[in-house]
Amino acid sequence: MRLPLAAAFMAAGLALATTAHGAPRDPAERKMVEVVRAEHGRNVELLKQMVLVNSGSMNFAGVERVGRMMRAELEPLGFQVRWIPMAEAGRAGHIVATHKGNGRGKRMLLVGHLDTVFEPDSPFQGWTVRGDIAEGPGSSDMKGGLVIMVSALRAMQQAGTLKDADITVVLTGDEEKPGSPIALARRDLIAAGQASDVALDFEGLSREGGRDTGSIARRSSNSWTLKVKARSGHSSGVCMQGVGCGAIYELARIIDTFRRELPEPNLTYNVALVSGGAQASINPAETAVSASGKANIIAAEAVALGDIRTLSPEQDARVRAKMEAIVARSLPNAEAKIAFADTGYPAMAPTEGNRRLLARLNEVNRTLDLPEMPTGDPASRGAGDIAFVSFIDGLVGLGMAGQGSHAPGETADLKSLDVQAMRAALLMTRLSKEPRPAR
Numbered sequence: 001m002r003l004p005l006a007a008a009f010m011a012a013g014l015a016l017a018t019t020a021h022g023a024p025r026d027p028a029e030r031k032m033v034e035v036v037r038a039e040h041g042r043n044v045e046l047l048k049q050m051v052l053v054n055s056g057s058m059n060f061a062g063v064e065r066v067g068r069m070m071r072a073e074l075e076p077l078g079f080q081v082r083w084i085p086m087a088e089a090g091r092a093g094h095i096v097a098t099h100k101g102n103g104r105g106k107r108m109l110l111v112g113h114l115d116t117v118f119e120p121d122s123p124f125q126g127w128t129v130r131g132d133i134a135e136g137p138g139s140s141d142m143k144g145g146l147v148i149m150v151s152a153l154r155a156m157q158q159a160g161t162l163k164d165a166d167i168t169v170v171l172t173g174d175e176e177k178p179g180s181p182i183a184l185a186r187r188d189l190i191a192a193g194q195a196s197d198v199a200l201d202f203e204g205l206s207r208e209g210g211r212d213t214g215s216i217a218r219r220s221s222n223s224w225t226l227k228v229k230a231r232s233g234h235s236s237g238v239c240m241q242g243v244g245c246g247a248i249y250e251l252a253r254i255i256d257t258f259r260r261e262l263p264e265p266n267l268t269y270n271v272a273l274v275s276g277g278a279q280a281s282i283n284p285a286e287t288a289v290s291a292s293g294k295a296n297i298i299a300a301e302a303v304a305l306g307d308i309r310t311l312s313p314e315q316d317a318r319v320r321a322k323m324e325a326i327v328a329r330s331l332p333n334a335e336a337k338i339a340f341a342d343t344g345y346p347a348m349a350p351t352e353g354n355r356r357l358l359a360r361l362n363e364v365n366r367t368l369d370l371p372e373m374p375t376g377d378p379a380s381r382g383a384g385d386i387a388f389v390s391f392i393d394g395l396v397g398l399g400m401a402g403q404g405s406h407a408p409g410e411t412a413d414l415k416s417l418d419v420q421a422m423r424a425a426l427l428m429t430r431l432s433k434e435p436r437p438a439r
């Protein structure tokens with residue numbers, strides 16, 4: 001229930017937050033700005049209701065319930081909404097919703113996710129608001145983005161610009177903990193990308209030094225495991241001719257050479273877990289390592305696991321080759337093997353097409369009297385679903401600004417809700433009028 005007093009208070013706060021915007025000259029654009037403003041209270045209420053539903057990736061009932069809430073918003077706007085179950089990938093499922101337009105403008109793919117990192121057993125649940133800051137699991141990552149998507153589409157509908165727009169919405173239920181095999185878990189997203197011209201990702205808005213920035217790239221995330229075997233023996237002979245130094249020295253050589261030889265822009269390489277001894281192993285979930293041995297035994301086995309994050313498939317391939325070459329330079333009587341998991345997230349490179357999309361968004365900013373958004377640092381962002389459709393132009397971060405995502409205490413900046421919805425509504429309207437590229 002929404003109290004009239006609370007609604008009035010919200011409306012007053014909103015007027016303050018939006019006075020900086022210019023009124024667009026185009027009547028439809030002016031209408032969209034008005035609708036977003038008028039519906040602020042409704043949108044905050046929708047966000048609250050979504051945050052109050054726990055939708056940790058493994059809480060299938062909760063993920064599906066947030067899916068039904070999105071269905072209830074999208075169907076009245078003329079979207080055909082499907083729920084795609086993902087039991088075979090070990091996850092809840094996805095929402096795929098399509099809106100048929102006039103078939104002439106750019107076909108847009110709106111990307112988002114229904115799940116959060118906070119499972120039902122997390123102590124971080126519920127919803128609180130202090131001024132313009134809302135605190136709750138998934139408030140900015142990314143239920144805020146779902147509400148911004150809905151707000152923008154409603155504004156387009158009321159301004160009469162939605163009817164011509166060809167839009168597909170894909171909301172995955174497992175972005176924070178992708179199902180496996182990944183080819184199945186992202187099958188529907190990739191198919192939607194192949195039938196679209198541009199991808200708009202409603203994950204959180206990036207800010208640098210208090211300034212909104214545009215994101216045109218996301219780094220990949222791929223894990224690797226390193227397994228070393230070496231000749232064992234009595235410790236009294238360690239590193240002697242014909243014996244060797246054992247598996248742990250070899251492992252140390254490899255990861256320290258990574259540290260010294262790998263550094264380059266936009267790359268990170270993390271060593272997360274290591275162990276070594278007479279026996280060493282990694283558990284199947286790759287969340288724990290174990291080892292056993294004795295002080296007087298030369299280590300026969302060592303294992304390590306970590307990840308690399310890169311900005312393009314080329315960088316990824318080059319860095320992998322470099323790591324393999326380092327691994328191959330084994331010490332005497334030791335042998336090491338590195339394996340890269342293919343279950344990770346690909347990179348979305350900062351292409352010219354993505355840059356042009358950001359330029360379109362900055363045209364919208366000029367219309368709204370908002371400052372230009374510079375290109376953000378891709379290294380500051382995690383991997384994301386939009387990278388699976390990086391074969392079309394894409395723009396990241398059309399969602400809610402906030403802080404502390406993935407940690408208890410995550411907040412959303414409710415002031416960003418209206419600004420972001422206005423930006424998205426105008427951008428989508430303009431893209432729907434641009435001729436689609438020939439294929």
Ligand SMILES: [Zn+2]
Nearest residue numbers: 141142175203
């Ligand atoms: Zn997210």
